[in-house]
Amino acid sequence: MAFVARVTDSHEPREMKMRYLVSVIDDTSDSGTGKEAAAIDAFNERARAGGHWVFAGGLAHPGTATVIDGRGAEPVFTDGPFVETKEFLAGFWVFEAPDLDVALALAADGSRACNRRVEVRPFL
């Protein structure tokens, strides 16, 4: 995963920055409301202004996923997500933060904005 951690150029001292993946946990196929989208935009702006922004994205429903196994002679394609669960990844943020307390505060703000539970996980 080392290449992921160097996607953007940062002029801050390297040792001060950690990267955290904030996953958005969802359990309905309804897309977010307009109000949620506006709150997410405002939150994204705060994250950029705070110098935490790296990357973010929303994901299409897991029903649109394809699993690929390229380990054999020929790649095998299978329709659907690799594991069927009631809860799934609906989107994510990647943030830069000096430590977990800052990441947790960002995640709490993001969870409020998108109106869903989120999970914080550090990059290696």
Next chain:
Amino acid sequence: MSAVHETVARVHRTEWARIVAGLARRFGDLDVAEEAAAEAFATALERWPADGVPPGPGAWLTTTATRKAIDRIRRESRRDDKQREARIVYDDDPPEPIGAVDDERLRLIFTCCHPALAMEARVALTLRMVGGLSMPEIARAFLVQETAMGQRITRAKAKIKAARIPYRVPSAEDLPRRVSGVLAVLFLVFNEGYLATGAGTDPVRQDLTAEAVRLARLIRGLRPDDGEVAGLLALMLLTEARRAARVSATGELVSLAEQDRGAWDAGLIAEGHRLLRERLASGVAPGRYQLLAAINAVHTSARDVRDTDWSQIVALYDHLLRLDPSPIVALNRAVAVAELDGPEVALAAVDRLEERLGGYHAFHATRAELLRRLGRSEQARDAYDRAIDLAGNTAETAYLRRRRDQLRG
């Protein structure tokens, strides 16, 4: 135990947390800090019997532990540069100017009690890092296998490192929440000290109770207007005040009713009562620790056990049950009910808790006492046997044995 071993044990009690905290601050890594401190004490046990105890044992241990930590980091940094970088993060600035809080151990305790860790992991880490308890002692305190406890601590330390849980006193806006998490941990540390487990340990680990009191005072310095901080401190003081009367000369636990109340520490009682009076004057509804402290204040206000205001104690337990409907609170309430409404009513209440407390020694000890009072000696004897099997505290086991062996018929 040889004189040197005793010295090492004493220095371990007084210096362990300071050494771990200092190393954690310097190297920003709890795992390195713990391991290096443990290695330094092991080296002391090896060398001191032959070389003699150095003039400054604490300084010797700090130097030795620092050397061990640097050795390990050198070894690892050759292997993994990234980890070395991750280790440089720690707060080098003094904490926010909120009182004169510059205690290294505060940082250590806030890191060990971080809300991103599971509650069991916070308690275990605090007991290991701050209290210096061994893995078997901690495992015993929480009725789990030693390997499971070891994994819990290892996993927590790995998370602190990988997720970069900071090593510092939290910011002002996070402080109220973080403090309440620390109180829960301190309460458990105090209890472990007050009723220490382990066949080889003293029945009362004054190092742990004293450490819990000391840390509670530090937290009170941070949050002087927090009622639960004051409540927990009062609870600890009123409990600690009875320490001298609680274990007999023969190393046996003395029940509250049998204690020599003249041996209670009047200074600690006065301080505990004063803290509670201040809370009452604030007019804010009391939380769990304040209610527990109030129950202890009723006990410590009675010069003779017969003067105890049991109806007030039961009323306080009722209030407490509304905040904290745990079976342990219900068990303690039943003990007070026995004084107010008789042992039969109390026994019926206790028996309803069997499913949830069947593995808890105090449940069987309470049943045994109630059965004894009802003259049901045979059942009382069985209950004492169960309690003795489950109790980990040497003084308590001795007390329970005597009570059992006094039974007639």
